[in-house]
Amino acid sequence: MKKKVLSVLLAGAMAACLAGCGSTAGSDNGTAASSDGSAKVGAVRLLNGKPEIDSQLQELAALYKEETGNILTVETIGGDTNAADELKKMYQADNMPDIFVIEANQAGTWDGLLANLEGEAWTNNTGFELVDSSMGTIGFPYTVEATALGYNADVLKAAGIDASTLTSYEAYKTCFETLDAKKDELGLTAVLGWCAEPANLGWSSGTHVFGQYLDAGLAADDTTYIDLLNDGGKVDEARMLNFAKFIGLMNDYSDPALLVDGTYDQQVAGFKEGKYAFITQGNWCVTSPDDVAFECGFAPYAFEDGIDTIIAGPPSYWVSYSEGNVAGAKAFFNWCAGDSAQNILVNKAGLVSPFDDCQYEAVNPFYKSMKTYIDANKYSGWHTMLKKDGLQNVTCVVFSDYAQGKLDAEGFATTMAQVISSYYAN
Numbered sequence: 498m499k500k501k502v503l504s505v506l507l508a509g510a511m512a513a514c515l516a517g518c519g520s521t522a523g524s525d526n527g528t529a530a531s532s533d534g535s536a537k538v539g540a541v542r543l544l545n546g547k548p549e550i551d552s553q554l555q556e557l558a559a560l561y562k563e564e565t566g567n568i569l570t571v572e573t574i575g576g577d578t579n580a581a582d583e584l585k586k587m588y589q590a591d592n593m594p595d596i597f598v599i600e601a602n603q604a605g606t607w608d609g610l611l612a613n614l615e616g617e618a619w620t621n622n623t624g625f626e627l628v629d630s631s632m633g634t635i636g637f638p639y640t641v642e643a644t645a646l647g648y649n650a651d652v653l654k655a656a657g658i659d660a661s662t663l664t665s666y667e668a669y670k671t672c673f674e675t676l677d678a679k680k681d682e683l684g685l686t687a688v689l690g691w692c693a694e695p696a697n698l699g700w701s702s703g704t705h706v707f708g709q710y711l712d713a714g715l716a717a718d719d720t721t722y723i724d725l726l727n728d729g730g731k732v733d734e735a736r737m738l739n740f741a742k743f744i745g746l747m748n749d750y751s752d753p754a755l756l757v758d759g760t761y762d763q764q765v766a767g768f769k770e771g772k773y774a775f776i777t778q779g780n781w782c783v784t785s786p787d788d789v790a791f792e793c794g795f796a797p798y799a800f801e802d803g804i805d806t807i808i809a810g811p812p813s814y815w816v817s818y819s820e821g822n823v824a825g826a827k828a829f830f831n832w833c834a835g836d837s838a839q840n841i842l843v844n845k846a847g848l849v850s851p852f853d854d855c856q857y858e859a860v861n862p863f864y865k866s867m868k869t870y871i872d873a874n875k876y877s878g879w880h881t882m883l884k885k886d887g888l889q890n891v892t893c894v895v896f897s898d899y900a901q902g903k904l905d906a907e908g909f910a911t912t913m914a915q916v917i918s919s920y921y922a923n
Contacts, residue, residue: 540568541825542594544587546580546813548573549784553846560837561829569829581886595821596829599636600813601882604629611635612817617827619834625851627814636814637830640848643795643867643876644705644779645807650792652676652683652774663796664805666743673750676774683774687752690773692759693900695893701761702896703889705808706777706798708881710740713797714804715877723880730885730921732914736801741899741909743800747777748900756900780863784847794866809867809876811851891916 545554551573558569572594574583580598587593599607604627613633620626620634627636646663653660656679658672676688692698710732711722725731748756752773755763768776769789775796776782783789795807817826832838834852842848843857849864850857858864870876895916899909 538825538828542570544594544597545573546598550846557841593818596826598813612819612823618831622852622854625811638811638851641851642812643807643809645795647776648794650794660796664799665802686772688750690764690767690776691747691751692755692764693896694758695897699893703893707892709798712877717878730918738910740800741906745906783862793862806875806877807870810879812879
């Protein structure tokens with residue numbers, strides 16, 4: 498992971514989800530001097546939003562104490578629990594953790610309440626830190642993630658399909674038709690594991706899949722469509738219609754038992770078991786070589802001719818609450834960027850390191866494909882994380898209606914434009 502991307506510059510505050518978060522931190526914690534991991538800096542609470550790596554973070558905390566004498570308490574939420582909602586409760590109860598996770602578009606919610614991490618040692622070894630135009634360096638990148646159409650390379654090879662040719666709608670149409678015709682001999686339940694259920698998987702359709710409309714085919718620093726979106730909720734009608742047609746193709750070849758009301762666990766389990774050739778997730782859905790008996794790869798959402806990129810970068814960041822134990826958070830971040838922590842995060846948690854000096858190759862089964870795209874500079878940014886916070890809650894319903902047959906491609910494109918415009922207007 499030697500490539501660097503431009504730090505994200507946020508243009509002003511997004512819609513706040515936490516009442517009263519515009520206040521200015523007044524404690525000395527916000528300006529506490531940095532410390533190395535060996536200094537005694539007091540206990541630190543970290544709120545983890547990735548339940549799938551809870552055990553690894555608990556191991557990380559134990560090693561941190563062993564090596565530094567400092568205490569890190571990991572509190573994990575996730576699954577059906579919304580991190581923003583949980584943080585709201587914690588803030589109102591004056592029970593904030595010292596470290597918590599945010600997406601880039603949530604930074605404005607915490608204006609004045611996040612510590613500036615500029616000048617910390619770890620910032621010299623990554624280009625993935627989150628930089629805010631008013632608050633400075635606020636986000637510690639704990640992983641790089643990628644999202645595209647994940648595929649079972651063994652199945653594609655058996656069907657005679659070269660994944661590198663999947664750079665157009667027509668190429669995917671031919672690919673899906675071929676796989677569908679050979680389902681029985683390939684042991685497939687369906688070509689695609691794609692679920693548009695909005696209540697529990699709206700985060701997936703409304704953020705990750707929608708994010709392909711915003712960024713697929715663009716350079717990492719190209720903000721054309723997110724800028725258009727954030728300019729009052731505008732969309733490119735032609736691009737949205739092409740995107741709609743591609744989603745329609747996905748609907749046609751997805752497992753019907755999964756498409757409308759399936760769950761994330763069913764989706765991922767089906768892919769791991771070889772029931773689906775493709776899956777609409779990212780490298781987080783398969784983290785260990787033991788999870789699958791086949792090679793995994795990524796292919797682009799090529800809804801327009803020539804699209805050949807995946808989305809890659811940090812989708813979220815750890816931040817330090819400025820009224821909490823900032824010195825402790827800084828000490829942990831510096832230690833976490835080092836060898837001992839990176840060993841656990843990469844080799845046991847299956848994460849991809851954002852640090853240039855990390856010596857560990859990720860064990861994640863998608864890593865080889867992911868690295869190929871990044872090394873070739875064929876990756877787009879995570880600009881979906883800069884949309885107006887909460888937009889995914891309305892766009893995901895449009896995906897669901899389309900999957901249920903309530904909309905055609907034109908109806909999807911028109912409705913998507915309408916709900917986005919309305920959400921930004923309010």
